[in-house]
Amino acid sequence: MQFDMNRTWSQAVAKVRGNFQLLALIAGIFMLLPSLLIVVTMPALFGAALPGGNPEAARAQLNAISPAFYGVFVVIMLASLVGYSAMISLMGQDRPTVGGAIGKGFKALPTLVGAFLLFLVGYLLAAVVIGLGVGLLAVAAASVSGGAAGLVAVLAGIALFIGVLYVLTRFSLLLPVIVLDGVLNPITAYVRSWRLTKPSAWRIFGFFALLFVVYIVIAVLLVMVGSAVGMAGGRTGGSGIFVFGVLSGLLGMAVAMVVSGILVAMHDQLAGTNSRAVIDTFE
Secondary structure, eight states: OOOOHHHHHHHHHHHHHHTHHHHHHHHIIIIIHHHHHHHHHOHHHHHTTSTTOOHHHHHHHHHHTHHHHHHHHHHHHHHHHHHHHHHHHHTSSSOOOHHHHHHHHHHHHHHHHHHHHHHHHHHHHHHHHHHHHHHHHHHHHHTTOHHHHHHHHHHHHHHHHHHHHHHHHHTTTHHHHHHHSOOOOHHHHHHHHHHHHGGGHHHHHHHHHHHHHHHHHHHHHHHHHHHHHHHHTTSSOHHHHHHHHHHHHHHHHHHHHHHHHHHHHHHHHHHOTTHHHHHHHHO
16 A cells, blocks of 8 residues: 555544553653653763753763663663553553553564564674775776776765665554564564555655654754743753653654654554454464
8 A cells, every 4th residue: 555644644643642641641651751860860961962051061960970871871762662552552442541552562562572682683784784884886986097096985975874764664563563564573573564565665754754843843943942941040950851751752752643643654654454464464
């Protein structure tokens, strides 16, 4: 089935609006609270993001607690995966309770961790192979002209960036495939996502690119608001940083809810209503 951008967006908005209170509860637990925890425990990190902030103070704070920070970061990432999975489950056709959706989120977590590790290994191997190829091309071009070598490096960098985004687009349905279709084998989930996105890969790519541009604009406005709050207090101090952290957390909540709705709408559109039966046959 071909991907319809307008239909996906309208269905995603309808799903988020229809489940807003429950989605906000899940997003608040798994997205907002971890964000506020970082603001309270490591305010210098958020302060560095604001104009007039102190990057040196942020670096010193990070170095002082780096072991604990990375542990907290891993916990926050895992909580985020559970939150996304729970929201996707909540907007699926089965419509579980909040507790049931969270339970499905924890059930999907081992598969998601395995999928991430597989992607990381594949990315590193591809980076080594492509890096060697680009290096050989650059050496060959350098024998002709120094400028040609630079051009090869730039073009290769652009091509690699687009290639990574394209692969991520093809794997964008990984979460709904795991949560909604119940595919707990990471490799099978990757293959299923790749097949579902195949007919409309570049349309989906353009859709996500458009959403990313909108997100960047909103994020920039958020930084401007946070900066204004900080300056209203006389400097980028504790109150300004806390307000910025709250706004950032709320933005993260909203983005997570909308992205989850989009993924569910895309899955419904590309997989159809009988996706579970299709998976049973596929496996």
